[in-house]
Amino acid sequence: MKINEYGVFDVKTDRRVAGESEEEIYQILNLPFIPPELREDRGEIKAAQENKLPQLIEYSQIKGDLHLHTKWSDGAHTIRQMAEEAKKMGYKYIAITDHSQSLKFAGGLTEERLREQIEEIRKLNQELDDFTVLSGIEVDIKSDGSLDFSDEILSKLDVVIAAIHSGFKQESKIITERLVGAMQNRFVSIIAHPTGRLIGYRESYQVD
Structure with missing residues (x-):
């Protein structure tokens, strides 16, 4: 797969497989949804993989x-x-x-x-x-x-x-x-x- 600003694409067919929503992108990557507030390149992807993302205030x-x-x-x-x-x-x-x-x-x-x-x-x-x-x-x-x-x-x-x-x-x-x-x-x-x-x-x- 490849990811750019237009979505997630199958490398072989160049068909877009996700991109209608952020949730869809995380789903196809087998990751829990990461809220924008946590996207700081400070280990949040690893934390998501381990199901250890902090709970944000609602x-x-x-x-x-x-x-x-x-x-x-x-x-x-x-x-x-x-x-x-x-x-x-x-x-x-x-x-x-x-x-x-x-x-x-x-x-x-x-x-x-x-x-x-x-x-x-x-x-x-x-x-x-x-x-x-x-x-x-x-x-x-x-x-x-x-x-x-x-x-x-x-x-x-x-x-x-x-x-x-x-x-x-x-x-x-x-x-x-x-x-x-x-x-x-x-x-x-x-x-x-x-x-x-x-x-x-x-x-x-x-x-x-």
């Missing part, structure tokens, strides 16, 4: 989303709409993490607006049954390494996501120090898009 196992933007910044829906839709999806919680004030082009929240949002979330949680909306922010890691908000306001949030949105061309040492500094902040929970890469649009920044 959508039904996901109970919440900790990085969501709303109409408060550059999102398209209200906090209530996001919560209602998340409940329909079977989620138990979401975190509202709009952009912080440095990202003016994305409608980043000032400290005053963030405090208003925290209060809106508090009131909404009083109305919701068996569902929790966590207050949060996607706080900018500025070019000098400082965070866009003080620890005083960050301490009032349930979830703090830190992310780099500027200074992408800084040298590796500086970029790395910015990320490490954010991780060392006791109020930071998550680092968002840690490479800065946008496929087909922007290469990764140089981080060690």
Whole structure:
């Protein structure tokens, strides 16, 4: 057999014997289906042959989303709409993490607006049954390494996501120090898009 982008072919007759679906290709190769997430040339074929592929998390196992933007910044829906839709999806919680004030082009929240949002979330949680909306922010890691908000306001949030949105061309040492500094902040929970890469649009920044 030979395999190319068009399918699996019989070498003698050049007839395609599989290729309508990925599952069909694995079947004719006598292999269990290997999910795309595991196709990294790191021993997954041998693991499949030995029936030792790891079990991936299913959508039904996901109970919440900790990085969501709303109409408060550059999102398209209200906090209530996001919560209602998340409940329909079977989620138990979401975190509202709009952009912080440095990202003016994305409608980043000032400290005053963030405090208003925290209060809106508090009131909404009083109305919701068996569902929790966590207050949060996607706080900018500025070019000098400082965070866009003080620890005083960050301490009032349930979830703090830190992310780099500027200074992408800084040298590796500086970029790395910015990320490490954010991780060392006791109020930071998550680092968002840690490479800065946008496929087909922007290469990764140089981080060690």
